[in-house]
Amino acid sequence: MTKLSVNINKIATLRNSRGGDVPNVVEFAKDVQRFGAEGVTVHPRPDERHIRYQDARDLKPEVYTEFNIEGNPIPSFMDLVLEVKPTQVTLVPDAEDAITSNAGWDTIKHKDFLVDVISEFRNNGIRTSIFVDPVLKQIEGAKETGTDRIELYTESFAHQYGLGNKDGVKPYTESAVLANELGLGINAGHDLSLDNIEFFKQNIPNLLEVSIGHALVAESLYLGVENVIQMYLRKLK
Numbered sequence: 001m002t003k004l005s006v007n008i009n010k011i012a013t014l015r016n017s018r019g020g021d022v023p024n025v026v027e028f029a030k031d032v033q034r035f036g037a038e039g040v041t042v043h044p045r046p047d048e049r050h051i052r053y054q055d056a057r058d059l060k061p062e063v064y065t066e067f068n069i070e071g072n073p074i075p076s077f078m079d080l081v082l083e084v085k086p087t088q089v090t091l092v093p094d095a096e097d098a099i100t101s102n103a104g105w106d107t108i109k110h111k112d113f114l115v116d117v118i119s120e121f122r123n124n125g126i127r128t129s130i131f132v133d134p135v136l137k138q139i140e141g142a143k144e145t146g147t148d149r150i151e152l153y154t155e156s157f158a159h160q161y162g163l164g165n166k167d168g169v170k171p172y173t174e175s176a177v178l179a180n181e182l183g184l185g186i187n188a189g190h191d192l193s194l195d196n197i198e199f200f201k202q203n204i205p206n207l208l209e210v211s212i213g214h215a216l217v218a219e220s221l222y223l224g225v226e227n228v229i230q231m232y233l234r235k236l237k
């Protein structure tokens, strides 16, 4: 069974475009859970261009499914996560000026840093996941950091699948097989959509969770949020 965590960054982007509080991200999080989502993901960035740090605090009492906070573990992000205590923190090595996440960790080069950060979160009862490319030596490196899970960065799969190249999933399958052997839990995210999610899930043994935002919100414009969540849940069964 693969859990669907809805990334609500784009709802905050829409809200921020006008100032004010429409749409309200907390109400949206409550609604997606009511519609069947099994988690809520936010990715506050240092410039707070979509999710603000205060949103994470406001969401905490309302997220009764899995609450996943993603981000680069700079000091202010670490303080926020340790204060809010979500179910899971996903560490992403994104640059401040990145339009969106565009690479996984180099788990070998940054091993000592990741070991320290991960132990701090785990000591505080927060499950950890680290964003990685589907590269076997990076999965082995992830194991050395002490993380509970990895999140496979699925941009390349989604891009290849969109071009009709189903072989793009192969490195992900191989990475998942290795992660399972090493005892790492497997999450995945980035550019997953109603078009590609079923094929991806079928090819990833023990896929525990996917976080989906951009496509899910875009699809909801045409099909409605409740309907789209139900469609994802059927494909993730």
Ligand SMILES: CC(=O)[C@@H](O)[C@H](O)COP(=O)(O)O
Residues within 6 Å of the ligand: 007, 009, 010, 042, 043, 045, 070, 092, 099, 100, 101, 131, 189, 190, 191, 213
């Ligand atoms: C970690 C990841 O894959 C990203 O997709 C991210 O969470 C989305 O961030 P943006 O909404 O800022 O593009």
Ligand SMILES: NCC(=O)COP(=O)(O)O
Residues within 6 Å of the ligand: 007, 041, 070, 151, 188, 189, 190, 191, 192, 211, 212, 213, 214, 215, 216
């Ligand atoms: N971790 C990936 C995520 O939360 C959503 O990514 P996207 O669906 O907005 O590309």
